[in-house]
Amino acid sequence: xxxxxxxxxxxxxxxxxxxxxxxxxxxxxxxxxxxxxxxxxxxxxxxxxxxxxxxxxxxxxxxxxxxxxxxxxxxxxxxxxxxxxxxxxxxxxxxxxxxxxxxxxxxxxxxxxxxxxxxxxxxxxxxxxxxxxxxxxxxxxxxxxxxxxxxxxxxxxxxxxxxxxxxxxxxxxxxxxxxxxxxxxxxxxxxxxxxxxxxxxxxxxxxxxxxxxxxxxxxxxxxxxxxxxxxxxxxxxxxxxxxxxxxxxxxxxxxxxxxxxxxxxxxxxxxxxxxxxxxxxxxxxxxxxxxxxxxxxxxxxxxxxxxxxxxxxxxxxxxxxxxxxxx
Amino acid sequence: xxxxxxxxxxxxxxxxxxxxxxxxxxxxxxxxxxxxxxxxxxxxxxxxxxxxxxxxxxxxxxxxxxxxxxxxxxxxxxxxxxxxxxxxxxxxxxxxxxxxxxxxxxxxxxxxxxxxxxxxxxxxxxxxxxxxxxxxxxxxxxxxxxxxxxxxxxxxxxxxxxxxxxxxxxxxxxxxxxxxxxxxxxxxxxxxxxxxxxxxxxxxxxxxxxxxxxxxxxxxxxxxxxxxxxxxxxxxxxxxxxxxxxxxxxxxxxxxxxxxxxxxxxxxxxxxxxxxxxxxxxxxxxxxxxxxxxxxxxxxxxxxxxxxxxxxxxxxxxxxxxxxxxxxxxxxxxxxxxxxxxxxxxxxxxxxxxxxxxxxxxxxxx
Numbered sequence: 001x002x003x004x005x006x007x008x009x010x011x012x013x014x015x016x017x018x019x020x021x022x023x024x025x026x027x028x029x030x031x032x033x034x035x036x037x038x039x040x041x042x043x044x045x046x047x048x049x050x051x052x053x054x055x056x057x058x059x060x061x062x063x064x065x066x067x068x069x070x071x072x073x074x075x076x077x078x079x080x081x082x083x084x085x086x087x088x089x090x091x092x093x094x095x096x097x098x099x100x101x102x103x104x105x106x107x108x109x110x111x112x113x114x115x116x117x118x119x120x121x122x123x124x125x126x127x128x129x130x131x132x133x134x135x136x137x138x139x140x141x142x143x144x145x146x147x148x149x150x151x152x153x154x155x156x157x158x159x160x161x162x163x164x165x166x167x168x169x170x171x172x173x174x175x176x177x178x179x180x181x182x183x184x185x186x187x188x189x190x191x192x193x194x195x196x197x198x199x200x201x202x203x204x205x206x207x208x209x210x211x212x213x214x215x216x217x218x219x220x221x222x223x224x225x226x227x228x229x230x231x232x233x234x235x236x237x238x239x240x241x242x243x244x245x246x247x248x249x250x251x252x253x254x255x256x257x258x259x260x261x262x263x264x265x266x267x268x269x270x271x272x273x274x275x276x277x278x279x280x281x282x283x284x285x286x287x288x289x290x291x292x293x294x295x296x297x298x299x300x301x302x303x304x305x306x307x308x309x310x311x312x313x314x315x316x317x318x319x320x321x322x323x324x325x326x327x
Numbered sequence: 328x329x330x331x332x333x334x335x336x337x338x339x340x341x342x343x344x345x346x347x348x349x350x351x352x353x354x355x356x357x358x359x360x361x362x363x364x365x366x367x368x369x370x371x372x373x374x375x376x377x378x379x380x381x382x383x384x385x386x387x388x389x390x391x392x393x394x395x396x397x398x399x400x401x402x403x404x405x406x407x408x409x410x411x412x413x414x415x416x417x418x419x420x421x422x423x424x425x426x427x428x429x430x431x432x433x434x435x436x437x438x439x440x441x442x443x444x445x446x447x448x449x450x451x452x453x454x455x456x457x458x459x460x461x462x463x464x465x466x467x468x469x470x471x472x473x474x475x476x477x478x479x480x481x482x483x484x485x486x487x488x489x490x491x492x493x494x495x496x497x498x499x500x501x502x503x504x505x506x507x508x509x510x511x512x513x514x515x516x517x518x519x520x521x522x523x524x525x526x527x528x529x530x531x532x533x534x535x536x537x538x539x540x541x542x543x544x545x546x547x548x549x550x551x552x553x554x555x556x557x558x559x560x561x562x563x564x565x566x567x568x569x570x571x572x573x574x575x576x577x578x579x580x581x582x583x584x585x586x587x588x589x590x591x592x593x594x595x596x597x598x599x600x601x602x603x604x605x606x607x608x609x610x611x612x613x614x615x616x617x618x619x620x621x622x623x624x625x626x627x628x629x630x631x632x633x634x635x636x637x638x639x640x641x642x643x644x645x646x647x648x649x650x651x652x653x654x655x656x657x658x659x660x661x662x663x664x665x666x667x668x669x670x671x672x673x674x675x676x677x678x679x680x681x682x683x684x685x686x687x688x689x690x691x692x693x
Contacts, residue, residue: 039594051498051499052499057525062488062523063488063522065485065519069489069495069496070489070492070496072493073492075494075496075500092519096481096482100468101683103685107683108473109478141685143687144686166687186559187383243449261640297492
């Protein structure tokens with residue numbers, strides 16, 4: 001085992017898959033010469049050359065669409081969208097083409113495309129660089145959506161995404177690159193989609209989380225433990241498909257659930273998960289589920305206002321108290 | 328701005344070739360220079376026969392599709408390729424089997440020209456399980472990736488980067504294939520159109536962007552939404568070659584596309600070709616075109632590409648009148664057989680197939 005950070009985990013995953021399979025390529029703004037806006041792709045150009053590691057013009061629809069066309073004709077492209085907010089620019093190619101081609105064509109095409117999208121809030125980058133759009137893509141049949149957070153998961157899930165024959169939206173939290181964790185040395189492992197992880201076992205409340213919210217949920221659970229409240233923290237890792245088996249078996253034990261997301265609450269994933277929980281196991285619940293998410297506002301620039309808009313440990317703690325007090 | 332230009336008499340000019348109608352100055356300005364047909368020397372008689380056959384098949388296919396749609400036998404939307412046969416057939420003739428095309432919402436002609444089986448195409452339009460796309464695509468999403476046809480698309484301009492991506496695969500994998508991206512004048516005003524030209528140019532990819540300039544984006548004439556209507560000139564802005572061809576002339580299309588394809592295959596990068604013609608029928612099969620002057624449509628029939636090639640082949644002595652008739656009848660018969668097949672021999676897709684092919688390898692996520 002070695003301790004590496006998320007940035008290195010991403011880099012290792014891409015490099016290992018490119019070494020293994022010549023059809024894997026990566027393209028996006030500044031991914032080649034500069035090594036990526038967040039340094040994720042450093043060294044890849046030197047190792048694999050400019051045919052497989054490509055700097056693109058700032059033309060998200062064209063280079064994402066090129067990824068779709070390339071995936072349909074034999075490559076396994078990784079497309080990097082510099083900030084996930086700009087998925088808005090290439091959503092046509094992802095939603096109308098990548099997600100639907102196999103179905104529209106009666107199964108006659110493969111679509112092994114990975115779209116890496118740094119997302120999430122923090123750092124004062126304001127309304128156009130802070131958003132979390134995973135719920136948009138969760139809505140689209142034909143896509144897969146993942147959002148791992150630990151170096152181990154990030155590496156294993158990205159490798160799985162590259163090998164998957166479906167279009168995968170890979171949401172990496174842009175405040176996570178320095179997060180460190182253990183990753184096995186010289187082991188070619190992947191992590192299947194649709195398998196959640198129980199980060200902390202507990203008996204009173206289940207906290208459903210993914211990406212940065214799973215870290216906040218674990219911190220909240222530690223603090224709640226000191227108050228004598230036992231929380232089970234589930235890190236979904238994969239959103240579509242979503243491991244409802246693990247979610248429901250946790251709720252069967254705790255009978256209370258808090259669902260968290262970093263995105264603003266309205267129309268978000270937490271609402272969808274709560275609806276599914278009710279469909280699958282209303283009778284298991286001793287209290288109405290509680291959602292944690294950001295207020296429904298564009299992300300403000302001012303750090304004080306921004307803080308209000310990023311769901312925190314305190315918000316999760318409040319939610320846990322609420323779900324416990326609401327019989 | 329006038330929506331309809333008043334029609335004024337234009338005397339027949341040498342430049343306009345065989346146009347006999349009175350047409351407006353505006354129409355005159357946007358119609359292609361009708362160049363005399365001349366079969367290129369590199370085309371064998373067999374290939375010329377195939378060209379004629381394909382043009383007649385597309386004409387028959389889309390003429391019958393319109394009737395079948397009107398009779399409620401074909402569901403949804405269908406956009407006719409009637410009048411554009413010279414472009415799809417001329418361009419695809421310049422390709423090898425392993426080459427790729429991306430298409431538009433008006434994709435029947437491209438699909439047929441690239442070599443898709445007519446029976447399965449018709450079955451698809453009938454929504455049948457035996458159709459090319461299992462009855463899940465229909466007219467607007469007809470595709471046959473096995474023969475390099477990367478799909479019709481209902482989003483104008485969205486096929487641009489798809490053809491680019493196929494060219495990227497060719498470049499990375501060293502396959503030496505070329506892609507043609509068919510698109511309309513409407514598509515040229517999408518942002519992704521400009522981006523794709525620039526990206527293909529800067530990466531020097533083997534792709535030919537072929538504008539089927541039919542002068543209309545649904546009901547809006549090009550000149551009302553673009554100041555520069557000579558679309559091939561836009562190539563200069565991306566540092567690539569731009570060409571304009573007579574879109575009613577299959578051999579003119581073939582010759583120019585062939586040059587561009589050969590250049591791309593040799594590493595010469597992309598070309599922008601404007602095949603200029605004018606839409607004859609409506610935007611979709613039931614469009615009554617009330618926004619157009621009927622004289623403009625009559626004028627286009629004078630340049631009917633199927634009529635032109637038939638006349639030429641007979642006049643030049645390449646085929647006898649009887650032979651031309653035989654070829655045309657065979658094409659029509661294949662279409663009739665396809666209709667019979669779709670109507671009588673095919674089945675409705677079972678409800679159990681609803682979740683098939685959303686994901687690879689039979690995976691179902693509900």
